[in-house]
Amino acid sequence: MFTKILLLCIFLVHSVYAYIYNDLLVKTQATIFPKIILLDQNLSHKLQDGTIVFAIVYEKDDLYMAQSIKKMMEKSYDHLLDGYPFQIELLEASQIGEITKKVTAFYVLHLCEQAIVEVSKVASSKHIITFSYDLDNLRKGLLFSVAMEQSPTFYINKKNLYAENVNFVPPLLQMVTFIDRN
């Protein structure tokens, strides 16, 4: 009983510190973001040995969320994205500066502002596409996000298009809303 109470406490403590995520939005993003990668016409330069590497960047407290997203995506795509081998990695935000392998895209969950800046720097330097769970993070240097309004709405941080060497197909650019960092 004690053990159960202890575990519950730990969970609750953990839950208190973890961010709150919209399940529908997460599900939508998890479905759409891999497809958006495929709309980058510079994709071939962003592959790790022909493999699309999709890294979910999270705070330590959101590990569970990150894992659930990974499971969801693996279930949806079964390690294959439109013919490309598809590998999903979990990457803690504190380790962002230590990554050595080539990553195609970052899916950034809730992070502190400093971490987001760090992710943005790494992404710009290594031409990694950045997807953000939080629309507000686009103003902090991330590239792409989806918000659930009347229908799913796409947003792009225009400046990062160049920074991350992203060249999306024109129809996508026609239907997105551009956000200026300022």
Next chain:
Amino acid sequence: MKKFMKKSLSFKISLLIVLVSSLVIMSIFFISERFNKEAFYSVELDKANIILKTIEPLVALDIYLGIDTNIKKIAQDLMKNPNILSLTITKDSQKIYSIQSPSLKQQEAFLSVTQDILQPNTKKKIGTISLDYSSQNYQKLINNYRKFTLILAVVLVVLFLLLSVYIQKLLSPLRSISNALKNYQPNQEVDIPFVEENNEIGLISKALLRMQKKIIEHTKEQQNINEDLEKLVNIKTLELQTQLYTNNLTKLPNRLSLLKSISLLEEKSLIIINIDDFKEINDFYGHAIGDDILKQFANKLQELTRYISFRELTHLHADEFALLIKIKLSKDDFVKIIQKITSDIEHTLFVSDENTINLRITIGAVFNDKDPFANTLEKADIALKLAKKKGIPYLVYDKNLGIEEQYKTNMQWVHKLKDAFVDDAIVPFYQPIYDNATQKIASCECLVRLIDKDGKVISPFAFLTVAKKSRLYTNITKTMIQKSCHYFKNLHCDFSINLSIDDMLNNETIRYLQEQIHYYDVANKITIEILETEGIENYEEISAFLMQMKEMGCKIAIDDFGSGYSSFEYLLKLHVDYIKIDGTLIKNIDTDTNSAIVVETIVNFAKKLGILTIAEFVHSQEVFEKVKQLGVDRSQGFYLCEPRADIKDLL
């Protein structure tokens, strides 16, 4: 077409412009309408396609990303366009969205387009978009175009009508000029309008004016030329008339002049003077001397007849002159004139180029003749021929001479002969020739007969002379050859036909004889009888012909032997097979010792040469016995058998 040709030039030009323009405009209208319809349709189709192409990437992206709500939104936005009647989107053959405009049912026709939806990154087909697009714009464009072309056509028609009126006005001066020239006469000056105008009409008027002046000048010149020509023609006509009625050599009036003069006289006497054997003078001395002699002769005649009043001396042709006496004379005076001319001419010596020539003349004359002109000359000519025939210096025509009757008889015989050829009435009769030793028929002589329309048999003495003169003789010979060969073709009997020297010299007759002999295969049966009484002048040709016939297998006989002069010479040269002793030697042989001696001599001579002898004219028992006694081989005559049309029963 005739009516159109009669219309004015301006009408024709206007009509042609209108017709051609209408044709061109209509063609352009129909062609452009067709092209424009296609273009308008293409424009509307392009519009529909552009719409589909515009929305296709967005729809494709939405399908790709699975954002169906966006697809619906795009479709609804699109349907705000009134031209879009319906939109259907399918994904993997499954309809995922479809929407229709309420106005779709009101549309009679619309355009349907379909566009494939391609996946944005791979361009793989993931669905289709179908769009029904309204054709209202298309119909509107077509209607507007028709209105425009109709207005254009009306404007053009008005323009062409104005152009027609203008052309009529432009060409109306030509009509005025034409009216002015309608009654133009070469010698009359016409006032030509529009000469002062400075355009093409003015140029035409000026040209016509210049032409008019030249025509007037030319007409005057022509009139002068015509007058000169008329004078010249009159002179030449006179010359020609003179030439027509004058002999070129002697300058005496000619035959035409004589005929003209005779025709004007009721009673006249005419003397035709013919120089005997003048051809020989020409041949001997040449034509130059001959002509000179004729001129001298003409002068002499003029001199001799100068004392006669109302006379006309004419040169008829070459050696024949005529003296027409236009007054009535006594017969004695007329004869004296003739005798004087004859005598004086015979006593005149004509000298030409150192040749002295004495001429003899023969005169035929007609005295105080009242017949129409042609007969006078004819009568004198008849008298001349008869005088020549009789060898007398002159003869005056007299009805009692019977000359005309003789001519008529001859003409009748010519007609009879011609009819006989048409009626196939020239036939051979056959007279047997008997072998005196066996008393059997040895051969037959084919003798020509004419069967007249009454069936009467006419002997050749009546018509052969006329036939020779009228050139029908060759046809008679040919008929005899053909019919005789045909008759004896299948008979076992020899036969003979008579050929004259003329026949043997006629290549056509020879060729025909040889053809018929070949055709009927009678070369070994036929004997060619040559009339010995005729002199053989062309001996070489006759001999060659006889040699040819002998080579063919024919036999040769000399007919009437003993009546000519060179009988024995022929016997030696011509290698004859038979001698037919002349009837004059045979007919009195029973009583005439001289005839018997001559016949005996001929028979002996013939026997030595191996030639068979035939006695003709055997008319009695006594004659027949005598010729047998003299050794004649064969006999022929009325006593033995008369000539008959068929002798088959005797063979």
